[in-house]
Amino acid sequence: MSEIPKEEYLKPCTAACAGCSSSLCLRYVLKAAGPDTVLVIPACCTSVIQGMYPNTAFNVPVYNIAFAAAAACASGMSRAFRSQGKKTNVIAYAGDGGTIDIGIQALSGALERGTDFLYICYDNEAYGNTGMQRSGATPLGALTTTTPVGKTEFKKDIDAIVAAHNPPYMATASSAYPLDLYKKVKKALSIPGPKFIHILAPCPPGWRYDSDRTIEIGKLAVKTGMWVLWEREYGKLTVSGPSKTAMKKPQPIDEYIRAQGRFKAATPAQIAELQQAVEKNIERIRKEEEGIC
Amino acid sequence: MLTIATGNKAVAAAVKEAKPAVVAAYPITPQTEIIEQIANYVATKELDTEYIPVESEHSAMAACIGAAAAGVRTFTATSSHGLLYMHEMVHWAAGARLPIVMANVNRSLGPGWNIWAEHTDAFSQRDTGWLQVFVGTVQEAYDATLMAFRIAEDERVVLPVMVNLDGFSLSHIMQSLETVEIGDFIPPHHLTHALDVENPMGYGPMTGPKDYFRFRWDIERSMRDSRAVIEETEAEFAARFGRKYGPTEDYCCEDAEVVVVSMGTLGKEAEVAVDVLRKEGVKAGSMRLRWFRPFPDLDLKGREVVVIDRDYSFGFGGVVAASIRAKTGVECYNVIAGLGGQEVTYDDIAEFVRTRRIGEEQWFGVSE
Numbered sequence: 001m002s003e004i005p006k007e008e009y010l011k012p013c014t015a016a017c018a019g020c021s022s023s024l025c026l027r028y029v030l031k032a033a034g035p036d037t038v039l040v041i042p043a044c045c046t047s048v049i050q051g052m053y054p055n056t057a058f059n060v061p062v063y064n065i066a067f068a069a070a071a072a073c074a075s076g077m078s079r080a081f082r083s084q085g086k087k088t089n090v091i092a093y094a095g096d097g098g099t100i101d102i103g104i105q106a107l108s109g110a111l112e113r114g115t116d117f118l119y120i121c122y123d124n125e126a127y128g129n130t131g132m133q134r135s136g137a138t139p140l141g142a143l144t145t146t147t148p149v150g151k152t153e154f155k156k157d158i159d160a161i162v163a164a165h166n167p168p169y170m171a172t173a174s175s176a177y178p179l180d181l182y183k184k185v186k187k188a189l190s191i192p193g194p195k196f197i198h199i200l201a202p203c204p205p206g207w208r209y210d211s212d213r214t215i216e217i218g219k220l221a222v223k224t225g226m227w228v229l230w231e232r233e234y235g236k237l238t239v240s241g242p243s244k245t246a247m248k249k250p251q252p253i254d255e256y257i258r259a260q261g262r263f264k265a266a267t268p269a270q271i272a273e274l275q276q277a278v279e280k281n282i283e284r285i286r287k288e289e290e291g292i293c
Numbered sequence: 294m295l296t297i298a299t300g301n302k303a304v305a306a307a308v309k310e311a312k313p314a315v316v317a318a319y320p321i322t323p324q325t326e327i328i329e330q331i332a333n334y335v336a337t338k339e340l341d342t343e344y345i346p347v348e349s350e351h352s353a354m355a356a357c358i359g360a361a362a363a364g365v366r367t368f369t370a371t372s373s374h375g376l377l378y379m380h381e382m383v384h385w386a387a388g389a390r391l392p393i394v395m396a397n398v399n400r401s402l403g404p405g406w407n408i409w410a411e412h413t414d415a416f417s418q419r420d421t422g423w424l425q426v427f428v429g430t431v432q433e434a435y436d437a438t439l440m441a442f443r444i445a446e447d448e449r450v451v452l453p454v455m456v457n458l459d460g461f462s463l464s465h466i467m468q469s470l471e472t473v474e475i476g477d478f479i480p481p482h483h484l485t486h487a488l489d490v491e492n493p494m495g496y497g498p499m500t501g502p503k504d505y506f507r508f509r510w511d512i513e514r515s516m517r518d519s520r521a522v523i524e525e526t527e528a529e530f531a532a533r534f535g536r537k538y539g540p541t542e543d544y545c546c547e548d549a550e551v552v553v554v555s556m557g558t559l560g561k562e563a564e565v566a567v568d569v570l571r572k573e574g575v576k577a578g579s580m581r582l583r584w585f586r587p588f589p590d591l592d593l594k595g596r597e598v599v600v601i602d603r604d605y606s607f608g609f610g611g612v613v614a615a616s617i618r619a620k621t622g623v624e625c626y627n628v629i630a631g632l633g634g635q636e637v638t639y640d641d642i643a644e645f646v647r648t649r650r651i652g653e654e655q656w657f658g659v660s661e
Contacts (some may be wrong), residue, residue, distance in 0.1 A: 036490050040359065053504055056495035061488045063362055064497035066381050069355035072347060076317055076356030077488070079343040080363035083314045088490055106355065109348030 004182055005031050014057040016049045019211025021175035021218060022122040022201040023049050026093060028178045029120060030060060032185035037089040038063060038077065042070040042103060044095035045129045046122075068102045070094045071110035071119060078117045089118065089189055096123040096137035100158045111165035111194045118188050118195045121158065122175075124203035132206040140274055141266030144206075150265040154277065162196045163232065170196040171231035176218025177242050184231060184240075191233075200227045208261025217259055225250035225278045228285055237288045247282055298470040300434045300463035304370065304396045304456065305330035307438035309340045310475050313394075314365035314482075317345035317356035321375035322408050323460040324398040328370055350375040354382030354393075361391035362496065364487030366442065369393065372460060373400035373414045380418065386453045387422030387512060389497055390486065392445035393453040396438060399427075399557065399603075400460040401633040409634020410459040412556060412604040415585070416612045422512045424454040424519055425585040427556045429542065431468035434458045436536055437583075440526050443479045447526075449518040451484070457585075459557045461634065473534050516587050523584065540589030542581040545571065549578025551646055552593060554617060555601040556582045559631055559642070563601070566642035577646055582613065591621055598625040599649050601642065605629055610654060626650055630657035 009030035016023040022045055030037065039062040041047050047064050051057045065073040074092040081088045094103060099121035107119060126144050127133040134146040136156035143150055162170055169191045173181040181199065188195035202218050204211040221227035222242050229240035239247060253275050257263045263271075287293045298306065304327050308316070316335075318328040334340035343360070347353045350371050357367040371379060376397055386393050401411035415425060424444065428434045434456070441454040458464055488496070500508065523540070531537040544564045546552060553563040560581025570577035582589065602611025609615065614627035626649040631637045637657065645657075 038488050050495055050498055053498050053500040059493055061490060061493045062495045066385055068351060069382060072352030072355035073359035075345060076315055076359030077363045079345055080315050080360035080365040083343045083365060105348060106352050109352055
């Protein structure tokens with residue numbers, strides 16, 4: 001961790017919940033990006049975490065924008081900065097709702113146009129900001145306030161959707177592996193064009209676990225293969241260190257599922273379906289890395 | 294330079310002269326020609342701008358907001374459903390105090406699907422905090438677009454401006470156009486609250502009732518101050534380029550006993566109607582509202598007023614007539630005409646005056 005700068009761009013006065021992993025992620029994202037950075041954030045937890053006017057917990061300019069508009073706003077901003085000869089990093093930092101659901105059109109457009117920006121989706125698998133309603137990223141079987149008996153559909157595969165746009169760089173990351181995240185942000189910002197990083201961000205109140213277990217839950221997601229860390233640079237996929245080890249012999253997902261209250265209504269059949277999906281995904285990633293597909 | 298052009302081409306020519314750094318837009322009938330022309334200017338290097346062909350109008354305004362926040366001059370154009378689709382961001386632009394200029398080619402709203410002129414699209418943005426000007430000729434479309442940049446960016450205003458021109462009856466008809474070299478008429482763009490990494494701040498965060506209320510008041514205060522800025526700008530424009538504009542365009546109003554109030558191209562039609570009526574001995578005048586926001590002070594006391602609304606607020610009445618009653622206390626004869634491109638000739642307008650029933654409303658061409 002010695003290579004991570006000591007400078008803090010996220011002040012300790014945030015309005016984040018105890019054990020919030022997305023604010024932890026943002027801390028490392030900003031350390032990697034440095035001071036010549038502007039954050040664009042749609043309605044999401046981060047717009048609450050930054051605090052209330054006239055205060056801000058962020059030490060970079062942060063532009064709040066409407067829920068569906070982060071990628072488009074960042075797109076205009078990036079072009080304006082470049083036209084002024086400025087290299088300022090433009091980072092859209094959006095939740096799964098603003099990325100996978102309402103913001104997907106703007107994200108798709110910005111990717112297709114080759115916008116020079118980094119889009120980060122911190123994924124807590126629900127609309128956390130407003131009290132944990134279902135999102136397209138909510139996994140099968142999970143309880144939310146709008147899926148009171150558990151979600152009956154699988155999580156939307158935003159990574160496949162983004163990959164179809166063929167960005168020069170995309171990656172997954174996890175709040176439980178900050179060094180991996182830091183390196184990925186660094187690399188992403190060194191590459192021109194559109195970049196996408198998808199971070200799994202466990203949420204204590206939403207996922208219903210004690211706030212001191214955030215890192216443990218994040219690690220379990222990786223160890224069970226529920227979340228696979230990889231990066232795809234100019235189309236070439238590489239599995240990242242922690243997942244390389246985990247993929248050799250993934251732990252059963254039961255431990256991850258049992259550690260969270262949100263899965264308490266999941267049926268054995270749903271858990272089996274989730275387990276199958278995990279295995280299928282690992283196999284797909286392994287094949288892609290080996291160049292088989 | 295004297296040429297002929299459509300209203301759309303005139304707007305694009307003004308944009309070329311104003312040199313925005315970023316144009317983000319989505320094509321929609323009948324605005325399409327504006328952004329096609331701008332795309333051409335960019336392709337032929339006649340205009341050095343970042344042209345962002347976005348995937349929707351919502352994103353068009355969002356991209357303009359991002360670019361404007363980064364401190365550069367921005368422009369977009371839209372129409373009808375496009376304007377309504379960007380409605381959320383239209384609010385956002387004014388609330389964030391960004392001097393974006395947008396041409397709106399006025400068009401009706403479906404269903405039924407209809408592409409012709411109507412002012413309901415612009416009026417649906419009435420309370421967003423944008424200045425709104427309505428033009429009546431190709432030349433005015435050009436001149437108003439130029440002045441819009443200057444007015445929007447004035448430090449006493451710093452609010453977005455919408456330049457409205459009637460779909461097809463202005464966007465697609467050709468008239469003579471005199472283009473100008475603006476020189477220093479529009480000063481270099483400077484936004485005092487542009488994003489600055491040396492001075493990090495939060496823009497548009499969660500705001501409590503007290504501060505929010507103050508921000509709303511700031512918008513209204515600037516809206517009020519914009520009256521003087523508009524007047525100065527139009528006066529300087531007249532001095533430099535010889536064409537004079539005001540909050541209204543009055544025709545034979547001085548001694549008029551009956552005044553026709555209208556907006557856009559129908560206002561030009563009304564002037565011909567006044568000529569016809571004057572020959573009949575009717576002391577008629579035409580008052581074409583140019584600025585809708587800020588709403589002008591109108592001198593209508595002691596006259597009979599016929600208001601033509603190319604719009605309607607269902608369950609209530611014509612929007613312009615309602616505004617005039619509320620602002621002046623003067624009663625009027627409200628004619629609803631021209632919706633969805635309905636043809637309204639100067640003869641029709643003369644007939645509205647001849648058969649006026651002050652205090653009543655008529656839907657032109659509809660028998661109840």
